[in-house]
Amino acid sequence: xxxxxxxxxxxxxxxxxxxxxxxxxxxxxxxxxxxxxxxxxxxxxxxxxxxxxxxxxxxxxxxxxxxxxxxxxxxxxxxxxxxxxxxxxxxxx
Amino acid sequence: xxxxxxxxxxxxxxxxxxxxxxxxxxxxxxxxxxxxxxxxxxxxxxxxxxxxxxxxxxxxxxxxxxxxxxxxxxxxxxxxxxxxxxxxxxxxxxxxxxxxxxxxxxxxxxxxxxxxxxxxxxxxxxxxxxxxxxxxxxxxxxxxxxxxxxxxxxxxxxxxxxxxxxxxxxxxxxxxxxxxxxxxxxxxxxxxxxxxxxxxxxxxxxxxxxxxxxxxxxxxxxxxxxxxxxxxxxxxxxxxxxxxxxxxxxxxxxxxxxxxxxxxxxxxxxxxxxxxxxxxxxxxxxxxxxxxxxxxxxxxxxxxxxxxxxxxxxxxxxxxxxxxxxxxxxxxxxxxxxxxxxxxxxxxxxxxxxxxxxxxxxxxxxxxxxxxxxxxxxxxxxxxxxxxxxxxxxxxxxxxxxxxxxxxxxxxxxxxxxxxxxxxxxxxxxxxxxxxxxxxxxxxxxxxxxxxxxxxxxxxxxxxxxxxxxxxxxxxxxxxxxxxxxxxxx
Numbered sequence: 170x171x172x173x174x175x176x177x178x179x180x181x182x183x184x185x186x187x188x189x190x191x192x193x194x195x196x197x198x199x200x201x202x203x204x205x206x207x208x209x210x211x212x213x214x215x216x217x218x219x220x221x222x223x224x225x226x227x228x229x230x231x232x233x234x235x236x237x238x239x240x241x242x243x244x245x246x247x248x249x250x251x252x253x254x255x256x257x258x259x260x261x262x
Numbered sequence: 263x264x265x266x267x268x269x270x271x272x273x274x275x276x277x278x279x280x281x282x283x284x285x286x287x288x289x290x291x292x293x294x295x296x297x298x299x300x301x302x303x304x305x306x307x308x309x310x311x312x313x314x315x316x317x318x319x320x321x322x323x324x325x326x327x328x329x330x331x332x333x334x335x336x337x338x339x340x341x342x343x344x345x346x347x348x349x350x351x352x353x354x355x356x357x358x359x360x361x362x363x364x365x366x367x368x369x370x371x372x373x374x375x376x377x378x379x380x381x382x383x384x385x386x387x388x389x390x391x392x393x394x395x396x397x398x399x400x401x402x403x404x405x406x407x408x409x410x411x412x413x414x415x416x417x418x419x420x421x422x423x424x425x426x427x428x429x430x431x432x433x434x435x436x437x438x439x440x441x442x443x444x445x446x447x448x449x450x451x452x453x454x455x456x457x458x459x460x461x462x463x464x465x466x467x468x469x470x471x472x473x474x475x476x477x478x479x480x481x482x483x484x485x486x487x488x489x490x491x492x493x494x495x496x497x498x499x500x501x502x503x504x505x506x507x508x509x510x511x512x513x514x515x516x517x518x519x520x521x522x523x524x525x526x527x528x529x530x531x532x533x534x535x536x537x538x539x540x541x542x543x544x545x546x547x548x549x550x551x552x553x554x555x556x557x558x559x560x561x562x563x564x565x566x567x568x569x570x571x572x573x574x575x576x577x578x579x580x581x582x583x584x585x586x587x588x589x590x591x592x593x594x595x596x597x598x599x600x601x602x603x604x605x606x607x608x609x610x611x612x613x614x615x616x617x618x619x620x621x622x623x624x625x626x627x628x629x630x631x632x633x634x635x636x637x638x639x640x641x642x643x644x645x646x647x648x649x650x651x652x653x654x655x656x657x658x659x660x661x662x663x664x665x666x667x668x669x670x671x672x673x674x675x676x677x678x679x680x681x682x683x684x685x686x687x688x689x690x691x692x693x694x695x696x697x698x699x700x701x702x703x704x705x706x707x708x709x710x711x712x713x714x715x716x717x718x719x720x721x722x723x724x725x726x727x728x729x730x731x732x733x734x735x736x737x738x739x740x741x742x743x744x745x746x747x748x749x750x751x752x
Contacts, residue, residue, distance in 0.1 A: 178319020180349035180356075181567070187315055205314040225346070226318045 170260050173206035173215040175228045182220025184243035192246050200257060206231045214238060214256060264332060265404040266312060267305035280489035281455055295501045299516035303362040304406055304456045306354060307334055319350040324401050331401040334364040337375055338621040344610035348560035355564015361517035361713040363453025365557045370409025370461045371397055372620055373549035378535050379618035381542045389535045396480055408457035410448040410522060411550055413465040422475040432462060432524060433474045441530040444477060450519040455490050457483055467544030476543045478536035479529040487527040493519040495709040508660040508697050511704025517713040554722035555632030556623045559606020562635055565714055566599035566642050572701050573646040579695040581687035591645045598638040605631030626735035629728040636725040639718040643706050654699040657684060
């Protein structure tokens, strides 16, 4: 599964956004490919990582098959893992 | 095409920019120890644009070319763009604890874009097309542009044409078939030496008799007849000391100002964006000032974030972090800093489209923003000094801390004595304590005080300039009506 990643610009993040992505990468190892989102690529899902509740990253320009999921707090990592695991189940069928 | 930070520095080396400092020409100014920290600050605007963790703020899609450009050369297309500008500035303030110098260009682009459109509409000129072509050149090559407004101004009681010396405001001295010749100077120009180009604007609203001063144009930094004299900063020669590091407070980054002199500089017509349209000088000045007053609600906040962090660390290292008054002072610093940010975001959120299509900030809120900036950073840094303690200005030098010279009866060196008597809390080393205290010293009264204190006072206009705008925009008559209605006055 290909997951596009879009960070907000990080003007005053309340947690380490890069570390959150690293955690997800470790968890999904060979099962999900995470790549910085680029226009012209179609992603299975887009992960938007914001540094605060505003989660102001622009992401409308990216194409996905299964929509977007947002992470804007370090405590969200577990929820994101659950959501991606669910998607993987459908994806693999 | 976005440049990398390294490519930016190499691009500066290719210019034949004339720079003078301490009465002498500086040939290799890119590597000069007094100048290079300010170049590093600009370099950060390139480095972060390459990093996916920051690109959402640092870049934008050009409405001119459709390509991704550095946000510093972008025309704001929405209130979201205006907010992201402020957030980008906060980010860069955090990363450099300095003025990163590229905002003046961005603010000039946006004010020139809308003003040239309106000049053309009235006079049938072609300034807007020329300006859009110029901006495309800037965007395509990812250039740094010094948006230059402030003239030396001479006797403030006199208009440009009344000055004893007519060169105290930049003026047109000759109009030719192929362009114009300009003479004069722009004072305390932020980042001017580190810029590839200079975009010149008038400094005040003008009357018809002063139409020779109604001029806007762009020239390369190394154009014939242009040179710059570096503005010195408090404690700047510490950077010349051998092995200087801790005593600098901020070794890597800094700001920069210079006097930019136009010694009969020729400007071809395709680089001229205003020529004697005196009735639009005020519009250009007001719009540039508005954007730049918004800017301060981002950049100074970012630097403030670092100062608050430094004050909290100083408290930790002094062993004073549990004192309730220290905690309260850090809360107060945060409150003041976030208030500035609120103003920057608010004037952006309330922005509106100009006739030309780009977005302008809310003028009242931007002026309130900058008025607060003339005060709050002083209080923030005062509280940082309070928490740091007098030791931040009375410590011996870095060389003393490293000295092997034996001076004690038991053979103790100067370094050992310094480390013994300047030790604070056991949570950290003496060196770390000294480092954070020197950082606060630098921002309070060293080189960085230029950017954080005096620039907060006078940059983008001195406090009275904002009060005039607040008075104009304050809507007092409507407020009187509100009071009459409530009080039952007919």
